Amino acid sequence: MDTAFLSRIQFAFTVAFHYIYPPLSIGLGIVMVIMEAQYLRTGKEAYAQMTRFWIKIFALIFGIGVATGIVMEFEFGTNWAVYSRYVGDIFGSALAAEGIFAFALESGFLGILLFGWNRVSRRVHFFSTIMVAMGSMFSAIWIVVANSWQQTPAGFRIEGKGIHARAVITDFWAMVFNPSSVERLSHVLLGSFLAGSFLVLSVNAYYLLRNRHVEIARKGFKIALVVATIASLLQLFSGHKSADGVAHNQPAKLAAFEGHYEASAVADMYLLGWVDTQKQEVSGLKIPKGLSFLLYQDFNKPVTGLNAFKKEDQPKAVNFVFQTYHLMVAIGMTLIALTLLASFLWWKGNLFEQRWLLQIFAWSVLLPQLANQLGWYSAEVGRQPWVVYGLLRTSDALSQSLKASQVIFSLVLFTLVYILLFGLFVYLLNKKIKHGPTDDYSGDYSDDIPDYSKRDNPILQ
Template sequence: MNTEILSRIQFAFTIAFHYIYPPLSIGLGIVLVIMEGLFLRTGKPIYEQMTRFSIKIFSLIFGIGVATGIVMEFEFGTNWAVYSRYVGDIFGSALAAEGIFAFALESEFLGILLFGWNRVSPRVHFFSTIMVALGSMFLAIWIVVANSWQQTPAGFKIEREGMKARAVITDFWEMVFNPSSMNRLSHVIIGSFLAGSFLVLSVNAYYILRKRHLEIARAGFKIALTVATVASLLQLFTGHRSADGVAHNQPAKLAAFEGHYDSSAVADMYLFGWADAKNQTVTGLKIPAGLTFLLHQDFTTPVKGLNAFPKENRPSDRAIGFVFQTYHIMVAIGMTLIGLTLLASFLWWRGKLFQQKWLLQIFIWSVLLPQIGNQVGWYSAEVGRQPWVVYGLLRTSDALSQSLRAEQVWFSLIMFTFVYALLFVLFLYLLNKKIKHGPVDFHAEEIPDNSRRDNPILNLWKRYSVLTCPRGGFWCLEPS
């Protein structure tokens, strides 16, 4: 394999591994807000116990996510130097915003989330939970904005020419709100809600089947099921909006999704099948003119196919076959999640949910489905825009570092695979250990009063709190 293919494989591998964790933290963050909000509203200890337990899982996911995300930023310079120079003004501003407004926000309030129990008031702790959840979403916002600019560039101008050309921002907000950013962002965020909520569903289904922590597990399952049901239905809407945007902004990509070759004909929608790029045919179960109807609300308007584009400006034959499969796997998983959550919600309404052991067993393993759906959806978006790394402006083959050699990429790819495998095994081990330990009565772990008195920093802040809010308040150390 040549240097370009190896570099693409390496980046795909590192980003796919990293992308396991941010969706989990985003989804788990919103579930944490609901759990702790219910604790503040009701005062029931079970909500506090499930919140504290989920925070420990969240911190594990956050730590692994940070460790695996750093590598990708170095790859921009080592493997994709021309790309980095070309988009440095745009991508650099988005990464800076991510660090200042998102990562700092999330990491700082995570400290209060982990160590603030019994040290700050419940309202301050809840506020910290909200900030951590927002911080994890802001991380996604700036990364998706940067990637969406690559899909649909806007708010820029090109300076210089040839290999020294670079894109420079002319309108920051036009760059941020480029034609695809909001549709893609909503799709990513809802997919993350599904990943986090299905993790909570899986853990609590495990406890229910083994008759452990039943009161907490049933309450936690209901919270996560509510989030998952709403998110799965919203994902149907955001997916449709995203497909409409692709049809308008990147028609060659949409044609590759459905294996639609005819340059101007109605387009079928396949439920599953196989795309034969050599013969330009697709075999499988289809809805005749289904894609045409989804895009135009009629069955006669033609849809631009792959043959309408020069071969060098559309995905390769191999990429078309790959994208066809990943796209349809994503859609199939989305529909499965809708069916699964609606069935569970119906049984909950009938009062028979926790008697269905077969369904709870499915929910234990269903944690894999949103992860697979997120991964194949990302691959569909990225491979489908080939041969462009910046759509219509910079080809992937031109974005590569000029001095990079294939053997160097091979060596780093092998090392990354080894290290990431160790990290993944460690993550599974620690996650399994925390789940098996389960939630406990955290009131037994409260810090004694003398440890507070012996801490000069906390003591100083406590005196300040008494002076500034003697009756207790949002920023007080102690609740009234």
């Protein structure tokens, strides 16, 4: 098999596995901040217990995320040496900023978060929770900045030629605020908030269905539902803004998203369909002229299609990009519907009597994860054949001495190790969930029970 294709498969596999964990930690960090704020506001032990429980889950996710993220940095050198040289100045700045401002902040306060509950004051512990949540978001900022620069390069000049060419920063802030970074960052963060909040919704729905930790589960479910509802609605606007940016900055990618081939023509918007790349046709359910209206608020405005570009500059896997993009959008709309329905039932006062809905929420944790993965696939595959858009082709970015057999061998090893890691993660997560948020479960937590937290928790004394 082709070495470049195998290397792409290997990197996609390692990134996809790693990308399970950072969105969970970012979203969970926000939910934990709200939970602990409620504990400080009300003094109710139920909020303290749920916060301590989710801190343990957060630590597990953080640990696996760090372990899986390191692998990608090695792959830059082993598989993509030309690419590493080309973007080294850009990525070096962004990743250094991530290490200084994000990872150090997050990991530094994580120790207080984990072990300081009975050793520091309530306010210091709450401050640590905020810092850990901010650290996880800062990490996303710098990673998204680096990746967005690949999509829409800015603030640089090229030195050298051929395989020795490299991009050098001329304007750091132009590099940071490149044309797509802000839009893509908002999209990533909102997707992360959905991943974390739906994990909390899923676990609490599981408890409610089994009549365990009922009061804690109800309170936790409501907190997560507020976060998920706001994030899902904002994601709709963020996604639209991001699509507008792609239409302006990467028109070939947008054409692949919608399977639009004509060089300049009014474009339909497909709700679902299938792209016949040989005939350059799409069959499916569509809104006539819908894409033209969505992009330009004009049903008769032409949209740039794939045939406006040279054959070698067009994305090759058009149907794959079309399917991943539309599945991501479909899941996003499903999340909006779920959260709005649950919010309406909460307002009506009978949310927790709807067991069928709790069953859906118990499995819904998979939906934001799928949407995040599909969004990443559509963005990265849609960028092809460029690894740095318009500047460096993926086929030219490969390590010159790399052999296909080496990539296959390492891919098999990575697969085995990641299967073991994922199995360990699921086992430990399941064990913690089954144990529950209370050390000694003895029934429901009622608002009528007196607050014994000052007696049990020295930090309140």
